[in-house]
Amino acid sequence: xxxxxxxxxxxxxxxxxxxxxxxxxxxxxxxxxxxxxxxxxxxxxxxxxxxxxxxxxxxxxxxxxxxxxxxxxxxxxxxxxxxxxxxxxxxxxxxxxxxxxxxxxxxxxxxxxxxxxxxxxxxxxxxxxxxxxxxxxxxxxxxxxxxxxxxxxxxxxxxxxxxxxxxxxxxxxxxxxxxxxxxxxxxxxxx
Numbered sequence: 001x002x003x004x005x006x007x008x009x010x011x012x013x014x015x016x017x018x019x020x021x022x023x024x025x026x027x028x029x030x031x032x033x034x035x036x037x038x039x040x041x042x043x044x045x046x047x048x049x050x051x052x053x054x055x056x057x058x059x060x061x062x063x064x065x066x067x068x069x070x071x072x073x074x075x076x077x078x079x080x081x082x083x084x085x086x087x088x089x090x091x092x093x094x095x096x097x098x099x100x101x102x103x104x105x106x107x108x109x110x111x112x113x114x115x116x117x118x119x120x121x122x123x124x125x126x127x128x129x130x131x132x133x134x135x136x137x138x139x140x141x142x143x144x145x146x147x148x149x150x151x152x153x154x155x156x157x158x159x160x161x162x163x164x165x166x167x168x169x170x171x172x173x174x175x176x177x178x179x180x181x182x183x184x185x186x187x188x189x190x191x
Contacts, residue, residue, distance in 0.1 A: 002053070004068050005064075006071070006072045006073070006083045007073045008082065009079055013076065018142075019052050025162050028161070029155065030056075031054045031055060033053065034052075037051075038050075066085050067086065071151060074094070076099060078099065094189070097126050125143060130185060134177055135180060136181070142163060142185065143185035144185060146188075149185075160179060160182065163179055
């Protein structure tokens, strides 16, 4: 079994935290994990990309070949389209509908969402709204994690454990908000 994931977004959206939670969960469940991150511009609102490879056997490279990703997870709709060349024909896209308009010629949102909706397997989420409802707009990445948990070869309990671990230093209310956002994403993806 191999499950390759492209994670994308814009600096400050929690792409690397999302990637870490999935990676830690996979390792806890005995899977081999390789990860690569590009986040040099993340502090300036630039693109953030992570390649995350999960397998039940040794993985040689941390980079996902084009056409092989099982899943593209994106915190931002334009960023989801940027990496479609990596998606396998049977792969799925999970993306937030909330744009980060950080370039002057950002495409029309309705047209952008129209392109995404035409993909064969897609889950579109208003992750900011769901995160706010869970208690914090900053938990938008955990909404995406929750939606992804419906497709990942991981146990929900393992992901919950590492969400709690990741945010424990910020206190119980923050842990609870992130877990609630995770469950909101799961429910939205299943609907």
